Amino acid sequence: MSTISDLKKYLKEQSALIRTMRAELKLFQKENSGWDGGYYKKIRHLSIKYRHHHITYSLLKGKAYEQIEKPAEDNKPDMDFIKEIKNAFTENVCVSA
Numbered sequence: 001m002s003t004i005s006d007l008k009k010y011l012k013e014q015s016a017l018i019r020t021m022r023a024e025l026k027l028f029q030k031e032n033s034g035w036d037g038g039y040y041k042k043i044r045h046l047s048i049k050y051r052h053h054h055i056t057y058s059l060l061k062g063k064a065y066e067q068i069e070k071p072a073e074d075n076k077p078d079m080d081f082i083k084e085i086k087n088a089f090t091e092n093v094c095v096s097a
Contacts, residue, residue, distance in 0.1 A: 007057050007089060014050045018043060052077055056085040 025039040055077055058068045071077065 004057065004060055004089065007053065007060070011050065011053055011057060014046060014053070018046050018050060021046070052081050053085060056082050056089070059086065060089060 021039060021043050025036060025043065028037050028039060029035065055065070055068055059065065059082070069077075
């Protein structure tokens with residue numbers, strides 16, 4: 001990934017994958033008496049990763065963090081991970097004033 005449009009494409013792909021996995025989880029639970037078969041852990045991991053990429057995308061588009069989300073005190077994002085993603089997308093970009 002190297003551009004904001006690549007990040008947007010990645011977000012769309014990930015959201016589709018998460019939706020598909022949630023549907024698979026529901027079907028799997030119906031067939032296996034509520035057992036999740038590890039789906040929940042995979043979905044949770046993808047959702048957390050998606051959240052951080054989405055916050056980064058919104059920040060790169062110029063939104064303030066307060067406009068993006070208002071999380072509970074115990075649900076703050078990992079700002080170091082967000083900075084890491086942001087740096088990966090802005091390290092080769094020349095910003096002119």
